[in-house]
Amino acid sequence: MDLQGRWTPGMFDDRVTIALGINNVTDEDPPGCFTCGLNNFDPTTYDAPGRFGYIRFSYRQ
Numbered sequence: 001m002d003l004q005g006r007w008t009p010g011m012f013d014d015r016v017t018i019a020l021g022i023n024n025v026t027d028e029d030p031p032g033c034f035t036c037g038l039n040n041f042d043p044t045t046y047d048a049p050g051r052f053g054y055i056r057f058s059y060r061q
Contacts, residue, residue: 001025019056027051 004021008014030046033039 015060017056017058017060019054019058021054021056023047023052023054024050 002021002023003025004019006017006019008017024047027050030041033042036042
């Protein structure tokens with residue numbers, strides 16, 4: 001499960017957006033893959049195991 005919250009402050013005429021998010025909130029491992037070599041998960045479908053947080057600032061001209 002992934003979560004993201006975004007905020008667009010009105011004082012910047014809706015040009016600035018700030019986003020906070022967490023990927024893999026529950027910290028679940030991807031399903032095992034027996035033909036994927038040493039990774040034991042399919043890197044073309046899933047990111048590396050574990051929780052990941054981020055902050056994003058966007059500006060539109």
